[in-house]
Amino acid sequence: ECLGRLWKMDTSSASTRYLLVLVFCCLAHQGAAMKWVRFSVPSWTSRGEDAVLTCQFDLEGERLYSVKWYKAGREFYRYVPGEWPRQQAFPQHGISVDVSQSDHQTVRLQRVSLEAGGRYKCEVLTEAPLFRTLVKSAAMNVVELPRGSPQVTGGETEYRLGDLVNLTCTAPRSIPPATLTWYINDQQAPQDYLAQYPPTSDNSGRFESRLGLQFRAERWHFVEDHVRLRCTASIHPLYLEEVHHSGVVVHPLVPALLEDQTAGVAAGGSVRQMTVLVAAHTLLLLLLVL
Numbered sequence: 001e002c003l004g005r006l007w008k009m010d011t012s013s014a015s016t017r018y019l020l021v022l023v024f025c026c027l028a029h030q031g032a033a034m035k036w037v038r039f040s041v042p043s044w045t046s047r048g049e050d051a052v053l054t055c056q057f058d059l060e061g062e063r064l065y066s067v068k069w070y071k072a073g074r075e076f077y078r079y080v081p082g083e084w085p086r087q088q089a090f091p092q093h094g095i096s097v098d099v100s101q102s103d104h105q106t107v108r109l110q111r112v113s114l115e116a117g118g119r120y121k122c123e124v125l126t127e128a129p130l131f132r133t134l135v136k137s138a139a140m141n142v143v144e145l146p147r148g149s150p151q152v153t154g155g156e157t158e159y160r161l162g163d164l165v166n167l168t169c170t171a172p173r174s175i176p177p178a179t180l181t182w183y184i185n186d187q188q189a190p191q192d193y194l195a196q197y198p199p200t201s202d203n204s205g206r207f208e209s210r211l212g213l214q215f216r217a218e219r220w221h222f223v224e225d226h227v228r229l230r231c232t233a234s235i236h237p238l239y240l241e242e243v244h245h246s247g248v249v250v251h252p253l254v255p256a257l258l259e260d261q262t263a264g265v266a267a268g269g270s271v272r273q274m275t276v277l278v279a280a281h282t283l284l285l286l287l288l289v290l
């Protein structure tokens with residue numbers, strides 16, 4: 001209405017001030033109209049689960065012409081209240097829209113596949129004469145989570161100081177590969193303790209992660225003669241599992257034996273000294289008697 005009045009005005013008239021006021025009025029009206037209430041595309045979704053895309057808006061009194069959803073530039077869903085049917089879903093590889101659970105502000109994708117990952121865009125358009133547009137986009141990543149917990153191979157239950165501690169942590173296959181982290185007594189292991197292995201993939205594109213832990217056992221690795229090793233596997237924020245390994249330090253027997261022998265020698269020396277003293281005293285008494 002505001003723009004229509006501007007179009008019909010005689011711009012050569014003397015009411016320039018009124019024209020400027022009317023222009024500012026139109027600009028202010030346009031600036032106040034239409035705004036986002038909530039836009040949401042899940043950053044991470046597990047393969048086989050449903051994903052809900054949300055495109056909520058406030059038209060501030062304007063009439064809705066259409067809502068359209070795109071993935072990688074291709075339209076896959078639209079809602080046009082002035083047409084019948086109002087909802088339409090268009091075939092696209094990797095995307096299956098649940099039309100019964102979708103409307104002008106929500107789209108539900110059924111059992112998403114890995115191909116469903118990508119950038120999604122919502123486009124909102126109002127009726128004539130303004131045909132105002134709101135556009136927003138976000139990326140969704142589809143993952144295949146590992147089935148089960150990581151596994152640890154190698155390692156011993158008993159260690160002597162100076163022994164090589166050598167373990168390997170392996171996470172089940174997943175997309176993307178799980179991130180592995182080693183901890184020693186709840187402290188993240190130093191980088192120079194780690195043996196990095198590149199992920200390996202199978203025919204379906206799933207990756208297996210491996211991370212080794214290697215170090216020489218030192219006194220400070222043991223707390224009350226125990227060392228606790230822990231490996232975590234994660235795909236943030238959907239997956240986090242861990243596995244534990246523990247060992248005890250075995251103290252060498254040689255120092256203890258030497259200590260016992262030294263104590264025995266000291267004890268033996270005291271006995272001999274006492275024997276000599278007793279013999280001397282006995283001899284002195286005999287001389288006095290005689």
